[in-house]
Amino acid sequence: xxxxxxxxxxxxxxxxxxxxxxxxxxxxxxxxxxxxxxxxxxxxxxxxxxxxxxxxxxxxxxxxxxxxxxxxxxxxxxxxxxxxxxxxxxxxxxxxxxxxxxxx
Numbered sequence: 049x050x051x052x053x054x055x056x057x058x059x060x061x062x063x064x065x066x067x068x069x070x071x072x073x074x075x076x077x078x079x080x081x082x083x084x085x086x087x088x089x090x091x092x093x094x095x096x097x098x099x100x101x102x103x104x105x106x107x108x109x110x111x112x113x114x115x116x117x118x119x120x121x122x123x124x125x126x127x128x129x130x131x132x133x134x135x136x137x138x139x140x141x142x143x144x145x146x147x148x149x150x151x152x
Contacts, residue, residue: 077119077126085117086133090141108134 089095094107102110108130112121120126141147 077123077129079129082120082126082129083133083137085112085115085120086130086137087141089130089134090137090146095147104134105131 089108089111092111093099094102094111099107099110109121112118112130120130138147
């Protein structure tokens with residue numbers, strides 16, 4: 049199931065990392081949170097021309113590190129779900145004009 053981007057576009061959403069006392073909390077990441085982060089990734093600079101020569105996984109890794117979301121990086125199921133959600137939302141992001149087609 050592909051959910052619409054939060055707020056109908058690429059607005060800012062507070063998704064700060066789950067950090068308490070310098071330690072990352074070990075809590076399962078909710079599917080809705082994964083979808084929200086996936087949409088934010090699609091709206092980020094990591095999908096722009098500067099990063100086109102990076103693999104998708106490298107861009108997602110860098111984005112999650114930027115958000116300090118080591119909980120997702122270290123959880124194989126959450127990380128796989130993140131990649132799945134990004135890939136599932138590509139067509140909608142293209143249709144909605146969030147992602148532009150490459151210009152040759």
